[in-house]
Amino acid sequence: MRLTSDARRAQLLELGLSMFAKRSWDEVQIDDVAEAAGVSKGLLYHYFPTKRDFYVEVVREAARRLIETTETPDAMAPVERLATGLARYLGFVEQHAASYSTLLRGGIGSDADTAAIIEATRREFLARLARGIGLDEPAAPLRLTFRGWLGFVEATSLDWLDRRDLPREALLDLWSRALTALVPVAVSR
């Protein structure tokens, strides 16, 4: 079946998401992507000139989905919004375990584009946290506390993906209780 250009691009990204979910950057070969998509390497390169370009666009698409899937209605109660957002975040982490680990574990070289996508995603979460307590621009101690709590969530996600020695619900509970415990630290100074 011939696909339109947009549909083909979307199909390739979809495939990239599922491949990078189970395998890390180093383990995915561009030949495998073309084969799995049933297209020639030439066509794949038409959409994504290099493996890096493909990867960056897959990461961008993953980030877009993470932001979308963790969105909750304004009308929901704050505690419930947080719990719902966190449960969906963990669902995403489980679904994209391999890329999540590779992206956040740090490595030898930096990559400006992926770093910018990761940072923009964190900023969206920081902005939601600030809005959640009715602030536009929190002062430095609170901003750092929110930032640190995101670090807490990311670090425990990586550990949990490796060991899985705590039930899902207990990890979610740890995350929301950590936030509740940390906010007073920032504001009570």
Place this chain on the structure above:
Amino acid sequence: MRLTSDARRAQLLELGLSMFAKRSWDEVQIDDVAEAAGVSKGLLYHYFPTKRDFYVEVVREAARRLIETTETPDAMAPVERLATGLARYLGFVEQHAASYSTLLRGGIGSDADTAAIIEATRREFLARLARGIGLDEPAAPLRLTFRGWLGFVEATSLDWLDRRDLPREALLDLWSRALTALVPVAVSR
């Protein structure tokens, strides 16, 4: 002056530490290292066959120093040990700002050797935290809480290196108060 093999290697690592402190992996050229050391590229490659090998050894040496410099005497009171260790950690972060940011910010490819060094360093800190409260092998909730708190310290370090909008002492205070707030979250379940 002719140096012994060990002394030459140590001199090159020392130089690498100071170069990677101010510039990231991508910004350091192996030619600059040879020039700054006053040695031929051939000699540099004799000690470190590739730029990556050199970088990994510099990271290993940096990690060794971080672990050593944050060590505190057993006889010191626990609160003072924590405060001293954290102040030295922050001093190290400030001194090695560029590499610290590159290493921990995540990127496109993973590197097994640097990832292993980072993980071993975190495990040493986790072991110290556990010993600090008299435990050898904390249960999952406490281990994850310590792990998350390390994530908190790393994430706030990265933010603080970018913005520096909080006095040093206030950041140190935030770190120790965060730990004090988080431990009960893990144990009160």
